[in-house]
Structures are given as structure tokens and as C-alpha cells.
Amino acid sequence: MRLAEAWRVALDALRANRLRSILTMLGVVIGVAAVVALVAIGTGTKQQIEQQVEGLGSNLLIVVPGRLEAGSVPSVSTLSLDDVDAVSRVVGDRSRVAVTVASGETVRAGSRTTFSSLQGVLETTPTVFVRTLDRGSYLTRADVGTGRRVAVLGAGVATQLFGDRDPIGRQITIGGVRFRVIGTFERLGQSLGVDRDNEVHVPVTAAQRLLGTDRIDGLAIRAPDRERIDELGADIVATLGERHPDTDFSAVTQEQILGVLGDILGVLTGVLAAIAGISLLVGGVGVSNIMLVSVRERTREIGLRKAVGARPRDIGLQFLLEAVLLTTLGGVLGMALGIGAALLVDRLTPVPAAITWWSLALAFGVSATVGIVFGVVPAQRAGRLDPVVALRTE
Amino acid sequence: MTGPAIVATGVTRTYELDGVSVPALRGVSLTVADGDYLAVVGTSGSGKSTLMHLLGGLDRPTGGTLVIGGRDVTSLSAPELARLRNEVIGFVFQSFHLLPRTTARDNVALPLVYRGVGRRERRARAAALLERVGLGHRIDHRPNQLSGGEQQRVAIARALVTGPSVLLADEPTGNLDSATGEAVLSLLESLHADGVAIVLVTHDSEVAARAHRRIVMRDGLIVDPAPTPGGDR
Ligand SMILES: Nc1ncnc2c1ncn2[C@@H]1O[C@H](COP(=O)(O)OP(=O)(O)OP(=O)(O)O)[C@@H](O)[C@H]1O
Ligand SMILES: [Mg+2]
Numbered sequence: 001m002r003l004a005e006a007w008r009v010a011l012d013a014l015r016a017n018r019l020r021s022i023l024t025m026l027g028v029v030i031g032v033a034a035v036v037a038l039v040a041i042g043t044g045t046k047q048q049i050e051q052q053v054e055g056l057g058s059n060l061l062i063v064v065p066g067r068l069e070a071g072s073v074p075s076v077s078t079l080s081l082d083d084v085d086a087v088s089r090v091v092g093d094r095s096r097v098a099v100t101v102a103s104g105e106t107v108r109a110g111s112r113t114t115f116s117s118l119q120g121v122l123e124t125t126p127t128v129f130v131r132t133l134d135r136g137s138y139l140t141r142a143d144v145g146t147g148r149r150v151a152v153l154g155a156g157v158a159t160q161l162f163g164d165r166d167p168i169g170r171q172i173t174i175g176g177v178r179f180r181v182i183g184t185f186e187r188l189g190q191s192l193g194v195d196r197d198n199e200v201h202v203p204v205t206a207a208q209r210l211l212g213t214d215r216i217d218g219l220a221i222r223a224p225d226r227e228r229i230d231e232l233g234a235d236i237v238a239t240l241g242e243r244h245p246d247t248d249f250s251a252v253t254q255e256q257i258l259g260v261l262g263d264i265l266g267v268l269t270g271v272l273a274a275i276a277g278i279s280l281l282v283g284g285v286g287v288s289n290i291m292l293v294s295v296r297e298r299t300r301e302i303g304l305r306k307a308v309g310a311r312p313r314d315i316g317l318q319f320l321l322e323a324v325l326l327t328t329l330g331g332v333l334g335m336a337l338g339i340g341a342a343l344l345v346d347r348l349t350p351v352p353a354a355i356t357w358w359s360l361a362l363a364f365g366v367s368a369t370v371g372i373v374f375g376v377v378p379a380q381r382a383g384r385l386d387p388v389v390a391l392r393t394e
Numbered sequence: 395m396t397g398p399a400i401v402a403t404g405v406t407r408t409y410e411l412d413g414v415s416v417p418a419l420r421g422v423s424l425t426v427a428d429g430d431y432l433a434v435v436g437t438s439g440s441g442k443s444t445l446m447h448l449l450g451g452l453d454r455p456t457g458g459t460l461v462i463g464g465r466d467v468t469s470l471s472a473p474e475l476a477r478l479r480n481e482v483i484g485f486v487f488q489s490f491h492l493l494p495r496t497t498a499r500d501n502v503a504l505p506l507v508y509r510g511v512g513r514r515e516r517r518a519r520a521a522a523l524l525e526r527v528g529l530g531h532r533i534d535h536r537p538n539q540l541s542g543g544e545q546q547r548v549a550i551a552r553a554l555v556t557g558p559s560v561l562l563a564d565e566p567t568g569n570l571d572s573a574t575g576e577a578v579l580s581l582l583e584s585l586h587a588d589g590v591a592i593v594l595v596t597h598d599s600e601v602a603a604r605a606h607r608r609i610v611m612r613d614g615l616i617v618d619p620a621p622t623p624g625g626d627r
Contacts, residue, residue, distance in 0.1 A: 005507050016495055304491045307452055308552065309480025309508040311473040387452045391491065 006314075010321040013294065014329075021326060024290045027283025028330030028370065029337060032363045034276035036338025039359040041345060042269030044352035049261050053254050056129055059226050060254050061233050063087070063219040063240070067248045078244050079216050081204065084122075086243060090235050091221055098128035098220045101207050107157060107200060109172045114160040116200045118174060120207025120216070128222045136168040136183030139203055147205035151179040155187035156197030174200065177210050229253055277366075283330070284370040291323050291378035295385075302382055303390025316383030323375025324368055331367025335360055397464060399482065399560045399591050400426040400449050404458035406614075407444050418444040420614040421458065423621070426560055430591040431583075433602035436611030442595045443564055445611070449593060450483045450562045451475050463559070480508055484553030484590075486563040490545045492537040492552075498524055499533045502551045509556060523551040527581055543574035550581060560591045567601065579604070 014021040065077045081099070088094040101120040106113055123139045125131060134155065143150055151172060158167050158181075167181045179202060188196040208214055221236065223229040233251030240249045295302070302315055339360075342353035407419040418441045426432060426449065434442050447453040451462050454475075460467040463482035470478065479485075492501045502520035511519075524533055527547040537545055546566060553561055563582065567575030579601060586592050594605060602608050610618035 002507075002510060005513075012495070300491065301493055304493065305504070305508075306476065307450070307479065307485050307491075308505040309476050309556070311476040311508070313473070314476075314508060388447050391452075391487070 003317075006317050006321050007325070009318050010325050013298075013318075013322050014325060017294075020290065024286055025326055025330035025333065027286040028280065028327045028367055029283075029334040031276060031280030031283045032331045032334025032367050033337035033341060034279055035273055035363050035366070036335055036355070036359055037341040037345070037353070038272040038276050039269060040338070040342035040353040040355050041351055042265060042272065043356050043359070044342075044346065044354035046262060046265045046269075047354055048352045049265070050258055053258050053261070056254065058254070059223040059229055060128070061221040061223050061229060061236070061251050062253075062257075063221065063233075063236055063249060063251045065218075065244075065247050065249055067250055077215050077217050078247050079219065079240070080214050081208075081216065083240060083243060084216070084219065086239055087219055087221065087236055090239050091224075091232065093224065095124050095127055096222045096224065098122055098125045098222075099204055099216045100218060100220075101204055101211065101213065101216045103207070103211055105175045105200075105210075107161065107172055107174050109161040109167075109170060112161050114157055114198075116154070116157045116198050118207060118210075119199050119201050120204035120211075121201050122204055125201065128220055132186045134184045134186045135166065136181070138183055139201065144203040144205055147203055147209055149177065149179045149206050150182045150202065152183040152185065152201040153181055154185050154197040154199040156195060157200055158184045174202070175210055179206075280366060280370060284327070284374040287323055287326050287371065288374035288378060290326075291319060291375055292381070294322070295319060295378050295382040298382075299385065299390045299393040302385050303387045303393070306385070306387035307391065312383035314383075315385070316379040319379040319382045320372065320375045323378065324371035327367045327371030327374075328364065331364050334367065335363055338363070398425045398427045399430075399463065400424075401461040402449065402455075402458065403460075405445075405448060405455045405460055406457040407441075407448060407453065408456045418614055419448070419455075422611075422614075422616055423458075424449075424609070424616065426591055426593055428559060428591055429586070429589055430560075430593070431586050431606040432591075432593045433605035433608045434593065434595045434611060435597070435599070435602050435608060440611040441614040442611055444614075446562050446564045446593070446595060449560075450485055451479045452485075476508070480505055480556055482559055484556065484558040484561040486546070486549050486553050486561065486566045488565040488568040490537070490542075490549045490569075492545055492548055494537055497534045497536055498529060498540065498548045498551075501537070501548055502555050504552060505556045519555055520551070523555050524548070526554075527551045541574070542570050543577055546570060546574075546578050547581060550578070550585075554585065554590070558590065560593065561585065562593050564595045565597065566594070567596070567598070575601075 065079060084097060084099050088097050091097055099122055103118050104115060105118040107116050121139070123141045123144050126138050133152070136152070138152055139150065151174065153167060161167065161172065162170065167184060170181050172179050172181060185197070204216065221232070223232050230253070233253070237249045237251050305315060339355055342355055345351055346353040402422055402424045405419055405422045406417065409416040409418055422445060434445065436442050448455055448460060451467060454467055462478055465478060467475065493504070499517060499520045502523055503516040506516040506519065521533055524530055527550055529544060529547055529551070532540060532544060540548065561582070566582070567578055570578060582592055582594070583604070594601070596602050609616050615621070
């Protein structure tokens with residue numbers, strides 16, 4: 001029998017039991033849709049995180065106290081502004097070093113208040129990280145040197161406190177202390193789950209006075225040279241180690257952060273896809289079941305086909321193709337559904353989704369394979385039927 | 395073809411049923427020559443259908459030798475036997491066995507599917523045969539739109555479409571009234587006139603009398619004509 005003929009017979013058989021075929025397909029449809037949608041969400045999230053980490057600026061080196069190891073307890077920072085000077089000497093360029101001392105503080109302007117993330121920083125922050133101003137100007141070296149009480153507001157904070165009014169030159173209070181607004185940031189949105197428009201930048205010296213500390217939380221350095229970034233990190237850690245013999249320090253690069261995040265997301269996506277794969281498997285069992293029913297129902301037809309010259313493999317092929325047709329049609333419908341679901345999630349929720357060709361190819365391949373795997377047993381059973389017995393069946 | 399279409403020598407067939415042996419044929423020797431017209435009669439359960447299945451290569455003998463179209467059935471694999479059925483034999487059953495939801499034309503064309511004949515030629519040949527059995531106006535009807543006699547004529551057209559040398563008919567008129575049965579019989583006889591060998595199982599002695607030869611079976615043996623020791627008939 002020619003293959004084209006076998007396809008026609010298989011298609012006719014599915015059409016003869018339209019509702020049953022569709023219900024059987026449903027298992028595969030749902031499984032494939034789940035795989036496609038979940039992989040899309042996993043991929044989209046990963047891409048977004050990569051963009052955001054890269055959006056921090058390139059050649060970034062982040063120095064924090066403590067060891068970056070699983071299970072290690074985060075240390076309380078012992079870093080101070082003197083350490084920043086030492087690190088600046090190692091880097092050879094003060095403008096490449098940024099610091100933060102951060103705290104959640106209530107910010108007030110007139111009768112309006114908002115809770116924001118106060119960041120005590122150096123004037124170098126916009127150079128080290130990529131931050132652009134919307135209005136006004138950023139902190140100056142003199143502001144930092146004298147601990148002047150001036151602030152640059154995130155876009156969210158500015159809107160919360162001033163609405164549409166221009167905040168430049170206005171007074172706010174942070175933790176009860178008066179500051180003057182000198183600039184606002186461009187809107188940034190969420191990044192790694194943090195609302196970056198909720199920040200208020202003030203000179204690190206002013207923040208330390210406000211918070212009653214001479215510590216800083218951490219350092220970030222924009223390395224001048226990508227090749228030597230690890231070497232520079234090691235030098236900085238060594239220098240800090242000499243100054244603080246009791247504390248460990250770590251320097252991490254963007255690549256390392258991306259690597260860790262990518263691994264976590266990869267595992268997560270894999271687990272989700274595996275769960276979806278199980279539903280595909282259940283769908284396959286359904287296909288197998290229906291095919292066995294179909295073989296039994298059409299026993300007389302099988303006997304007749306054999307009587308007029310069908311070989312066992314002709315009959316087997318007919319039923320195998322029927323199963324494969326069921327699952328691949330289900331697979332195509334599932335892909336459409338999965339793509340639709342992913343696009344909806346992408347559009348309507350903050351969760352990003354990105355359709356990848358390999359996931360579609362995989363879903364299609366898997367659904368066809370499921371058809372073959374779960375169609376083989378019913379097909380063999382049909383092919384082996386004794387024609388005399390089959391013809392006698394009622 | 396050289397030699398007789400079918401030669402059975404001392405053929406036995408024993409069914410195993412839950413460990414019990416049921417001997418349905420107990421040593422049957424029979425030759426179906428080209429152009430034969432043979433009636434098989436006998437009481438119910440005497441083994442007529444069993445014999446027909448063997449002669450048509452649908453089943454294999456438990457013992458003895460069976461040669462169909464010059465080939466020894468015991469030496470053939472399942473696909474080879476299927477091919478032999480397709481090329482040498484045409485079957486007509488008491489209950490027609492047409493595929494439902496399939497037009498008369500596609501039912502008739504079915505054996506050609508397994509011979510690898512292209513769709514266009516299949517349809518042409520099937521249409522010509524439906525014309526031949528007087529159903530040229532029913533080509534696109536489905537079995538449930540046809541009378542019993544028409545269905546049996548479709549089945550006969552299907553049996554003939556591959557140009558077989560033997561047509562095996564197991565009570566082809568058993569489900570038909572006498573007038574319709576008569577029409578089917580005269581169709582078979584016109585085929586015989588065209589050179590197709592016919593083996594016909596029947597309960598009707600009048601029908602049997604029209605055949606050129608007649609064998610009577612009882613308890614898995616041919617009792618008339620009386621068996622000659624080691625002889626062929
Ligand atoms: N598949 C089977 N398993 C067990 N025994 C069987 C089987 N098929 C037939 N038999 C037995 O073999 C014997 C012959 O059966 P067969 O169908 O050949 O009779 P028959 O002459 O065609 O009868 P009828 O005229 O009623 O059609 C019967 O006793 C029957 O019970
Ligand atoms: Mg019978």
C-alpha cells in the first residue's frame with residue numbers, strides 16, 4: 001500500500017469519529033500547549049533578566065563583604081569611605097568607583113509622603129551605572145565632600161510627591177531631615193524585581209549622617225579593561241582583605257551574576273517543562289487507549305482488508321498513522337494554543353514570554369513521537385489479527 | 395497459469411479451543427481446476443467454511459499440503475500469503491463485508507490499493523466492474539444506501555477487480571431472497587462463462603445442481619464423491 005493511501009485511510013477513520021478524535025487529541029493539545037507556553041515564559045524571563053543585568057552597564061564589578069557561596073551567612077559590612085579611597089587607588093580612577101549605603105525611608109513633601117529606597121552615593125553613580133536624568137542635575141563632588149542635603153528623585157518618587165509639578169528646587173524631608181531636590185531620574189521600571197523608580201539619591205556623607213553610621217554597604221567599579229576584570233577584582237579583594245583582616249570580600253562580575261541566574265532559571269524552566277511533559281504522556285496513554293478501542297471496533301474491517309490482500313504491515317501502518325495523525329494534529333493545535341497563551345501572558349501580565357523556534361520544533365517532534373510510541377502496540381495488535389477470526393467478529 | 399488453481403491433499407484443520415482439539419477438517423483432498431464450477435454442500439458444522447478459508451489462503455492447514463496458484467501455502471510468510479490472496483483469489487461472503495461509509499466504487503477498488511495500483515486507475519477499473527455487475531448507476535452509493543442484492547453484487551465486483559483465477563463464495567445467497575439470490579447466481583454463472591473458476595458453498599440443492607460438480611461434506615470429510623484411497627478428485 002502506498003503511504004499516501006495509508007494517510008487517506010487514517011484521516012477518514014478520524015473523521016468518522018470526529019468528536020472522539022477531538023477529545024482524544026485534547027490530552028496532547030493541553031500537554032503541548034503547556035510545554036510551549038512554559039518554555040516561552042522561562043525564555044522570556046531569562047532574556048529580560050539578561051537585558052537588565054547588561055543594562056547596568058558593562059565591565060561592572062560589584063564588591064561586597066562576605067563570601068559568595070551557597071550557605072554562607074551574609075556578613076555585616078565593615079566598609080567605610082576610607083576603603084573607597086584605597087580601592088580608588090587600586091583602580092587608578094576615582095570616577096570609576098561607586099558606593100551605596102541604602103535604607104528604606106519615609107520621604108515627605110508638604111502633605112504627601114511616600115516610602116522610598118534612600119541611597120547614599122558618590123557623584124560617580126551615573127558614570128558607573130547607566131542612569132540618565134530627566135530634569136535638573138546630579139550630585140557633584142562638592143555635594144559629597146560637604147555632605148550637602150540635596151536629593152535626586154526616582155521618577156516614581158517624584159510623581160508620588162509632586163504629581164505633575166516640577167520638583168526641582170523644592171524641599172522634601174527624608175527621615176525628618178530637610179533636603180532640596182536638584183534632579184529627577186528618567187523612568188526605568190522594574191529591574192530584577194526591584195522598582196528602580198523608587199530610589200532617592202543623596203550624597204553618601206549626608207546619608208551616613210542621617211543614618212548615624214560611617215559604614216557603606218558595598219562598592220561597584222566599572223573596570224577600564226574587560227580582559228583584566230578578574231585580576232582587578234582579585235587586587236581589590238586583596239587590598240580590602242589587608243585593611244579588614246577579619247572579613248572576607250567578594251568581587252563578582254555581570255557574567256557571574258548572569259551565570260547563576262541563568263542556571264536557576266534553566267532548572268526552573270526544565271522542571272516546569274517536565275511537568276508539562278507528564279501531561280503529554282497522559283495524553284499519549286489516552287491515544288493508546290482509543291486506538292485499542294478503534295482496533296476492536298474495526299476488527300471486521302481489518303479481516304476484510306486482509307482477505308483482499310492487506311499484509312500485516314499494511315494494517316499496522318494504517319493504525320500507526322492514525323495515532324500519529326491524532327497526536328500531530330493535537331500537537332499543532334497545542335502549539336497554536338501555547339503561542340496564544342504565551343502572547344496573552346506577555347501582553348496582560350508583567351511576566352515576559354518569548355516563543356522560540358526550538359521549543360515549537362521540540363513540541364511537534366515530541367507529539368509525533370508520542371503518537372508512534374503509543375500507537376505501536378495497537379497497530380501491532382491490528383496487524384497480527386487472524387483474518388478468519390476477524391471476519392467472524394460481530 | 396500452469397496446473398490447477400488449487401490443489402489440496404489430505405488437508406486437516408484442527409482448532410484448539412481452551413485446550414480442547416476440535417477437528418474441523420480431517421483429511422480433505424480436492425483439486426480446483428481453472429474454469430471449474432464446484433458446489434460444496436453439507437450439514438452445518440461439517441467444515442465447509444473452514445475449507446473455503448483454507449482454499450483462499452486466509453488460514454493455514456494443520457496437516458497435509460495445500461498448493462494455491464502453484465505455491466505451497468505452508469512455505470509462505472504472512473505477507474506472501476496476503477499477496478497470493480490478492481492475486482489469485484476473490485472472496486464473496488454471506489454477509490457481504492463491505493466497508494461502511496465507503497462508496498461502492500471505493501469498496502470495489504480496495505483490493506487494488508494493496509496491489510499498489512494508482513488511484514486514477516483503481517477508480518476506472520472499479521467503475522468498469524460495477525458496470526459489469528449492473529450497478530453502473532450506484533457507483534457513489536454507500537452500502538447503507540444499497541439493497542442486499544446490490545451489496546452482494548458490489549462484493550462480487552470487489553472479488554473480481556484483481557482478475558483472480560478462483561472466486562470463492564461462501565453462501566453468497568444466504569442473506570438474500572430467492573429472486574435476488576437468483577440474480578446473484580446468474581451473475582456468478584456469467585463470470586464462470588468468462589473463465590473464472592467458482593467454488594460455491596450452499597445449503598440449497600437446486601443451486602448445487604446448477605454447478606458442474608458437487609462435493610458433499612460431513613464431519614470434516616468429503617463423503618460424496620466417495621474418497622478413493624490416496625486419490626485426488
Ligand atoms: N475458530 C474456531 N474455533 C473453534 N472451533 C471452530 C472455529 N471455527 C469453526 N469451528 C468448528 O469447526 C467446525 C466446522 O465449522 P465450519 O464453520 O467450517 O462449518 P460450516 O460447514 O461452514 O457450517 P455452516 O454451514 O453452519 O456455516 C464446527 O464444528 C465449528 O464449531
Ligand atoms: Mg459456514
